Amino acid sequence: MPITASLSAAILPMTLYVFLIWRMDKYEPEPIKFVILHFLWGAVGAIILSVAGSALLGIATGINGHTETENTIQTIFFAPFAEEVAKGLLLLWTVNSKKFDNITDGIVYGTAIGFGFGMTENFLYFVTYGDSAASWFYLVIVRSLFSAVMHGISTGTFGAVLGIAKYSNSFVRIFFPVFALIFSMFIHFFWNAAVIFNGTYFYGFVFMIVLITLFIGVIKLSIFNEKKIIERELAEEVELGIIPQNYLPIISTRLRLRKGWMDEQTRKIYFRTAIHLAFSKMKYKKVNTSRKQFYYNEIVQYRIALKNIIENQIQEVGIN
Numbered sequence: 001m002p003i004t005a006s007l008s009a010a011i012l013p014m015t016l017y018v019f020l021i022w023r024m025d026k027y028e029p030e031p032i033k034f035v036i037l038h039f040l041w042g043a044v045g046a047i048i049l050s051v052a053g054s055a056l057l058g059i060a061t062g063i064n065g066h067t068e069t070e071n072t073i074q075t076i077f078f079a080p081f082a083e084e085v086a087k088g089l090l091l092l093w094t095v096n097s098k099k100f101d102n103i104t105d106g107i108v109y110g111t112a113i114g115f116g117f118g119m120t121e122n123f124l125y126f127v128t129y130g131d132s133a134a135s136w137f138y139l140v141i142v143r144s145l146f147s148a149v150m151h152g153i154s155t156g157t158f159g160a161v162l163g164i165a166k167y168s169n170s171f172v173r174i175f176f177p178v179f180a181l182i183f184s185m186f187i188h189f190f191w192n193a194a195v196i197f198n199g200t201y202f203y204g205f206v207f208m209i210v211l212i213t214l215f216i217g218v219i220k221l222s223i224f225n226e227k228k229i230i231e232r233e234l235a236e237e238v239e240l241g242i243i244p245q246n247y248l249p250i251i252s253t254r255l256r257l258r259k260g261w262m263d264e265q266t267r268k269i270y271f272r273t274a275i276h277l278a279f280s281k282m283k284y285k286k287v288n289t290s291r292k293q294f295y296y297n298e299i300v301q302y303r304i305a306l307k308n309i310i311e312n313q314i315q316e317v318g319i320n
Contacts, residue, residue, distance in 0.1 A: 110159025118148025
């Protein structure tokens with residue numbers, strides 16, 4: 001098949017997946033440029049590192065893929081280890097960023113890396129093994145719906161656990177990410193082990209269908225948890241007189257998207273600021289480091305901004 005067809009078949013599904021995951025983060029969407037950075041890391045940086053890692057494992061063990069057995073060992077054992085480490089490496093830096101706040105953020109950044117990796121790997125498979133129209137279409141379907149999605153879920157799982165560990169005690173911060181990385185390797189291992197043999201292909205597909213269903217459930221649960229954080233933290237702001245009582249049930253629901261009671265720009269700024277305030281309060285309560293003062297300053301700034309918006313609205317109504 002033409003290179004352009006393989007390139008399009010590799011890029012379009014993966015960018016669509018990243019966009020859909022990014023859109024699911026409805027309360028505090030991650031900066032799209034930062035998400036693209038992670039996607040590109042998966043597509044380029046992680047690919048290079050994983051190839052180097054697999055080569056080093058081959059040199060260290062003497063298993064270099066010269067026989068069918070060695071090739072099977074590389075696929076089942078070397079690839080999951082080298083690729084999951086390479087993909088997850090950037091997340092160990094990202095988790096220290098102020099942009100990385102919770103489980104949902106870890107899922108967004110992790111899946112972006114995984115889908116970027118899957119995009120490049122898909123392209124290489126399409127141009128290498130798609131030697132006929134039938135085999136090419138088969139590869140596009142299987143790899144777009146399963147293999148590349150596996151990469152997104154495995155790294156997304158690692159990112160989600162980093163989100164849990166970030167504001168937890170030292171034991172969780174150290175050991176949970178290790179367990180999560182091992183689990184991501186297991187996901188990769190099971191898929192590769194299932195599909196490399198004709199007799200176990202079916203189990204691989206069943207495994208992925210169950211895994212995709214569970215992963216979507218985790219995303220929904222994480223977003224629901226964010227809703228509860230917003231409601232809990234902003235309830236205190238109502239008591240302090242920062243946020244009007246009637247605004248509280250609007251901020252954490254789709255009602256905030258309705259037009260009419262504020263001009264469009266002011267409405268977006270108000271709700272965005274209120275949601276930032278809720279998450280800054282959550283982080284302030286959880287951290288015990290030098291960043292505690294930073295989050296306190298953020299809380300003060302957001303409260304002042306919210307009060308100013310309401311006062312300006314009252315003044316405008318009075319003038320009109």
